[in-house]
Amino acid sequence: MQQPKNKKLLWQLPFLVLLIVGTVLIIRQQRNMPYQKSADKVFGTFYHAVYQCDSDMTYSINAELAKVDASLSPFNPQSIITAVNQNQDVQLNDMFLDVYKLAMNISKETDGAFDITVAPLVNAWGFGFKNGIEPSKQQVDSLMQIIGYQKVTLEKGKISKTDDRIMLDCSAIAKGYGTDVVAKLLRSKGVNNFMIEIGGEIVTSGLNPDQKPWRVGISKPEDDVQGAGQEVQSIVAITDKAMATSGNYRNFYYKGGKKYAHTIDPKTGYPVQHSILSATVFANTCAVADAYATSFMVMGVEKAKQVLAQHPELMAYLIYSDQDGKNAVWYSPSLKNKIQQ
Known part of the structure; x- marks a missing residue:
């Protein structure tokens, strides 16, 4: 009874070799395919x-x-x-x-x-x-x-x-959604390695041309009207994630020696009195990241943390002005191993 089994294995061996060789060739072809x-x-x-x-x-x-x-x-x-x-x-x-x-x-x-x-x-x-x-x-x-x-x-x-004068404006979510649309298009064409960015809203997938996770920068809020000297606060290595940042980088005002971003609270009609300067959110889709980044600018750091605790699928990197008026950072613990600078 052992002999037929061995013969069966011998017949399967060439197919196994072909499968391995084919897989190696596909991987090599993918690596050699240009970006x-x-x-x-x-x-x-x-x-x-x-x-x-x-x-x-x-x-x-x-x-x-x-x-x-x-x-x-x-x-x-x-x-x-x-x-x-x-x-x-x-x-x-x-x-x-x-x-x-x-x-x-x-x-x-x-x-x-x-x-x-x-x-x-x-x-x-x-x-x-x-x-x-x-x-x-x-x-x-x-x-x-x-x-x-x-x-x-x-x-x-x-x-x-309820009132004909009401206007809808999706500017705080449309760029993120547009980035998702491009990502969906690329995936439908079998493209697995890509990074798309629209006005700072980003979707990453797979690996970069160096066969490593994509690296994206989070800008440092600066009082630079022209934005010419904008520096990078941190670099994050991410893949298969979307990222969006909301922050009035060049629009600040000072009150009591503290720096505040120009963000309007929809519930009061007035600028928020939170010291948050920028909110970067990582999510499965860029539209979601875009909307939550805007929300966190309105909420401030403490309320943003509460929302994040209820949504483990989200990660955030928040820059705010501390008691001395200096820039400080808080980020989700799950981001720790992804921050490279």
């Missing part, structure tokens, strides 16, 4: 993509990002979100619905710290309001009537508002 680079303007900023592929995918990437723009850009007069803001009867597509539903969910999870209706307040205060005129209490109170994610609902495939 492409694509870059272009998008969403008022730039995107950069590095990916291991035997062809240039710039055209396809641009086409996908154009779909995101046509869905979510308030600066595009033909976009779906523009039609919603103008109270037109418009067919909502999957991209708009994906982002809208995610935004509403994170608004609930963060108790309104994230809110896609807050733009009129942000515009009223201005991106650098220390150089302008602060809005009066009357102006703020008036705007607060049209601020609040609870005032917007999705009913039978249509957006319903």
